[in-house]
Amino acid sequence: MTVFDVVVVGAGVFGLSTAVQLARSNYKVLVIDKFQIPSPLSAAYDYNKIVRLEYNDEVYAALAVESMGYWYGDDCKFLPRGLLHNCYSHCGRLSVLQDKKTSRFAFDNGSLQVLQTKFNRCKDVELHGELTCGGRFPQFTNSQRYDEIRYNPDCGIGFARESLVAMKRYAETLGVSFHEHDGVLNVSGETVQCESGERFYGKKIIVACGANTVSLLPMQGKINATGLYVGHVQLTDNEYEKLKNIPVVFNSSLGYLFPPDKDTKILKICTTAMSAYDSVSEKSKPIYKSLQPELSPSIPIEAIVRIRTVLGKYLPDLVFDPLRKSKLRNIIDCKICWISDTSNSDFIVDKVPNTKNVYVCCGDSGHAYKFLPNIGKYVQQKIEGTLAPALAHKWRYRDSNWQGTEIEWRFEPKKKALQEIEWYLESYGRPKL
Numbered sequence: 085m086t087v088f089d090v091v092v093v094g095a096g097v098f099g100l101s102t103a104v105q106l107a108r109s110n111y112k113v114l115v116i117d118k119f120q121i122p123s124p125l126s127a128a129y130d131y132n133k134i135v136r137l138e139y140n141d142e143v144y145a146a147l148a149v150e151s152m153g154y155w156y157g158d159d160c161k162f163l164p165r166g167l168l169h170n171c172y173s174h175c176g177r178l179s180v181l182q183d184k185k186t187s188r189f190a191f192d193n194g195s196l197q198v199l200q201t202k203f204n205r206c207k208d209v210e211l212h213g214e215l216t217c218g219g220r221f222p223q224f225t226n227s228q229r230y231d232e233i234r235y236n237p238d239c240g241i242g243f244a245r246e247s248l249v250a251m252k253r254y255a256e257t258l259g260v261s262f263h264e265h266d267g268v269l270n271v272s273g274e275t276v277q278c279e280s281g282e283r284f285y286g287k288k289i290i291v292a293c294g295a296n297t298v299s300l301l302p303m304q305g306k307i308n309a310t311g312l313y314v315g316h317v318q319l320t321d322n323e324y325e326k327l328k329n330i331p332v333v334f335n336s337s338l339g340y341l342f343p344p345d346k347d348t349k350i351l352k353i354c355t356t357a358m359s360a361y362d363s364v365s366e367k368s369k370p371i372y373k374s375l376q377p378e379l380s381p382s383i384p385i386e387a388i389v390r391i392r393t394v395l396g397k398y399l400p401d402l403v404f405d406p407l408r409k410s411k412l413r414n415i416i417d418c419k420i421c422w423i424s425d426t427s428n429s430d431f432i433v434d435k436v437p438n439t440k441n442v443y444v445c446c447g448d449s450g451h452a453y454k455f456l457p458n459i460g461k462y463v464q465q466k467i468e469g470t471l472a473p474a475l476a477h478k479w480r481y482r483d484s485n486w487q488g489t490e491i492e493w494r495f496e497p498k499k500k501a502l503q504e505i506e507w508y509l510e511s512y513g514r515p516k517l
């Protein structure tokens with residue numbers, strides 16, 4: 085019987101980052117995932133994610149500045165220099181500024197102030213009255229004259245699936261063992277039991293199953309599974325050439341879009357300020373399309389409308405089919421992507437009470453991807469008892485206050501139960517729009 089120093093359950097952002105850091109410190113590590121990495125259940129199973137620095141909380145701002153050094157390829161304290169550089173593009177971000185009275189506006193301004201004064205970053209931010217930023221980005225139309233735009237060149241995107249694979253490959257070179265295609269059913273004492281019947285043993289066990297953590301640990305009330313909506317459009321070769329170097333365009337009350345993927349020429353659009361939950365599990369569990377396709381077909385019609393609104397506002401040439409201009413372009417590969425929310429968006433990285441050796445890392449709240457290079461270092465510190473008290477307190481296993489806390493950077497008036505949604509039947513029938 086092999087006993088590992090640490091068994092990590094879940095090979096998403098927290099799990100892979102942690103496995104790498106532990107292995108760098110010579111721990112004997114096993115990583116288990118229900119799917120092959122990159123897992124379609126991971127919130128990071130995606131073409132790309134934003135790697136931004138903007139936080140008005142100095143703790144997260146410091147972590148983001150630290151992680152950017154690895155994405156950019158400069159730093160080498162936690163990872164080999166350049167390991168993630170090929171999975172990253174420092175493309176910049178155009179943010180549509182919100183009404184000055186909104187908490188989002190205060191968040192954006194507060195973040196810039198923290199970054200400029202405390203970290204000497206984001207000094208080249210520019211304000212513009214339209215999206216081309218005075219002709220710098222001619223790929224956009226000049227029609228959005230009423231929006232105020234902030235261009236921050238100090239921002240990028242990570243190629244999400246590719247970066248998970250890069251971390252797995254690196255972990256393998258460090259001697260980490262992987263057991264994929266086998267979900268964990270329960271964790272008890274030092275034993276992890278899988279669906280296949282196989283059991284594994286760890287002196288310490290770390291559960292990092294994202295939105296699905298609730299299936300293994302008593303997290304009810306501490307995290308909610310929130311489903312976010314994603315759709316894509318297929319570009320032609322010409323469209324790809326025109327748009328390949330655009331920055332991210334981000335509107336916190338509508339949605340955001342990314343530079344297109346270089347291999348597939350697919351451009352991703354996400355909605356904001358709307359999300360889903362499962363009312364049967366009282367918001368606690370995700371319903372994964374890949375496991376229960378009949379229960380979560382596609383995304384809501386209103387999310388499709390929103391995606392087309394985002395395109396219409398920022399890239400109107402992509403609204404209609406490139407060949408038949410009277411036909412709307414298909415929104416393809418629509419999906420609900422599940423995150424594990426805490427009420428104040430702080431992560432949970434702690435020992436599970438009443439256990440000797442089981443730890444949990446979850447509560448990503450939709451902003452953990454950027455920390456793939458460095459979050460594992462802090463998880464390692466937690467299990468070694470050396471995590472700074474301020475971080476240990478922030479990320480403690482705690483009750484959430486869902487009524488009393490507002491997340492300034494996420495405005496969410498439209499949470500809908502999956503059971504009430506009218507679906508855009510993209511994958512299972514004729515599209516309704």
Ligand SMILES: Cc1cc2nc3c(=O)[nH]c(=O)nc-3n(C[C@H](O)[C@H](O)[C@H](O)COP(=O)(O)OP(=O)(O)OC[C@H]3O[C@@H](n4cnc5c(N)ncnc54)[C@H](O)[C@@H]3O)c2cc1C
Nearest residue numbers: 094096097098118123126127134268294421448452453454
């Ligand atoms: C639409 C969308 C956009 C986002 N955009 C950004 C962004 O721009 N920037 C950013 O920083 N973050 C972003 N995020 C958030 C980011 O993707 C998540 O914070 C991050 O992926 C969470 O990591 P995790 O390790 O907690 O969980 P996940 O990445 O979800 O990984 C969980 C893993 O656990 C495995 N698992 C689940 N159950 C079991 C089981 N029973 N047994 C074994 N394995 C199991 C899964 O297969 C998966 O691999 C976004 C998320 C979404 C959904």
